[in-house]
Amino acid sequence: MKSTPTKYGSVAVTIHWLSVILILALLGSGFRVASLIESAAKEALLTLHAPLGMAIAALTLLRLVWWRRVDQKPKPVAGDPAWQAFVAKTVHVLFYVVILGMAASGIALFVLSGAGDIVLGASTGPLPDFADYPPRAPHGVGAKLMVALLVLHAGAALYHHFIKKDGLIWRMWYGSDGKGG
Numbered sequence: 001m002k003s004t005p006t007k008y009g010s011v012a013v014t015i016h017w018l019s020v021i022l023i024l025a026l027l028g029s030g031f032r033v034a035s036l037i038e039s040a041a042k043e044a045l046l047t048l049h050a051p052l053g054m055a056i057a058a059l060t061l062l063r064l065v066w067w068r069r070v071d072q073k074p075k076p077v078a079g080d081p082a083w084q085a086f087v088a089k090t091v092h093v094l095f096y097v098v099i100l101g102m103a104a105s106g107i108a109l110f111v112l113s114g115a116g117d118i119v120l121g122a123s124t125g126p127l128p129d130f131a132d133y134p135p136r137a138p139h140g141v142g143a144k145l146m147v148a149l150l151v152l153h154a155g156a157a158l159y160h161h162f163i164k165k166d167g168l169i170w171r172m173w174y175g176s177d178g179k180g181g
């Protein structure tokens, strides 16, 4: 379950790929909701978006506890230039900041605008105009930052896989031999 100096353990691997799925679903549903005009259609999608947002926040807190209290990360890849290691580390830290910031601004937006009550069925629509509430702006900026981080992070993984051909991607998969086996 725990990581080794050369490979992530099964708990870290599960948290990582579950986070990927949740973040892609959140970006897709979030941009879609923002592009819709009709209140009922927005509301329907927000009943998916909001709980997924809370789930990724909980998973991220669990991830923080896992690394602080239980597990130790594998060693950085040998032979990578120092600047690449620095960028990788910065991107990883920014992921935590942006995920938790997005969840906090989303929840604040729901509470301040009264949309939470509407989506939960405690009051009836139509939904408020989210642009009237301060957390909407950081939620939008965070969304774009998240896309930029994903491009950098996935781009680096693909660079290692297809250009450096160093098998790095298998560190973040199940199995003990580093090749998914």
Ligand code: HEM
Binding pocket: 023, 026, 027, 028, 029, 030, 031, 032, 033, 034, 035, 042, 046, 049, 050, 051, 052, 053, 054, 056, 057, 098, 099, 100, 102, 103, 104, 105, 106, 107, 109, 110, 115, 130, 131, 139, 140, 141, 143, 146
């Ligand atoms: C990491 C978690 C989250 C991510 C990645 C995320 C992602 C997004 C994205 C990409 C957008 C569209 C932004 C834009 O076009 O400017 C958005 C909008 C929105 N999100 Fe989230 N979100 C998250 C958490 C939450 C949570 C927890 C809630 C509510 C409890 C929430 C409520 C909303 C609302 C109300 C909008 C505005 C829709 C509109 O303007 O019509 N989000 N989100």
